[in-house]
Structures are given as structure tokens and as C-alpha cells.
Amino acid sequence: MIHYSEATVPVKPRIDFEGALATAEPLVSLHQSVKEELAHGVPRDEVFGALTDELRLLRASGRDDDEEVVASVMEFMEGWGSPRWHL
Numbered sequence: 001m002i003h004y005s006e007a008t009v010p011v012k013p014r015i016d017f018e019g020a021l022a023t024a025e026p027l028v029s030l031h032q033s034v035k036e037e038l039a040h041g042v043p044r045d046e047v048f049g050a051l052t053d054e055l056r057l058l059r060a061s062g063r064d065d066d067e068e069v070v071a072s073v074m075e076f077m078e079g080w081g082s083p084r085w086h087l
Contacts, residue, residue, distance in 0.1 A: 013037045013050040017070070026069045034073055034087055048077055 015037060020029035037047050051074050058067040076085045 013042050013047045015047070015050055015054075017054045021066045021069060026066070027072055030069055030073050031076065031085065031087070034077070038087060044077065048074065051077070 015030075015033050017030070020026055020033050023029040034047055034051070038044065051070055055067060055070045055074070058070060072081070073087070075081055077087045079086055
């Protein structure tokens with residue numbers, strides 16, 4: 001497996017938002033996806049940017065519940081919430 005930090009071409013985060021949001025526990029699923037991206041060396045600002053883009057799309061689509069899930073994961077990245085959820 002190649003870590004993103006080893007790649008010669010910048011790689012965007014590969015977060016399966018729709019897959020995570022469609023699960024029975026979307027917050028847990030999205031948190032795990034983001035955690036894996038960070039563990040593979042994707043820069044935090046790239047991951048946060050992908051979350052921001054998805055948040056905007058969800059907001060424009062009126063998907064309030066999904067928007068809240070993405071916003072929560074963004075807060076975890078910023079150090080908000082329970083320490084066990086911090087990313």
C-alpha cells in the first residue's frame with residue numbers, strides 16, 4: 001500500500017461520503033474514513049477542505065441531517081467534542 005505522503009503527485013482525499021452517510025451509524029463511519037485518510041498521510045488541510053466542500057453540497061441539497069454529521073467530524077478535527085473523537 002502506498003501512503004499519500006510517498007506519492008509524487010498530490011492526491012485528494014478519497015472519502016466515500018455517500019457510503020458513510022448511508023450506514024446505520026454515519027457519524028462513526030465518516031469519523032473512521034477521515035481517520036484512515038489522515039493515517040495514510042493525507043494532509044489535514046486537504047481532508048478538512050474535502051469535508052468543507054461536502055458540507056456545502058449537503059447544505060445546498062437541504063440534507064440537514066447529513067450536513068450535521070459532516071459538521072461534527074469537522075469539529076472533531078478542530079478539537080471540539082469528546083477527546084476520544086478528536087482527529
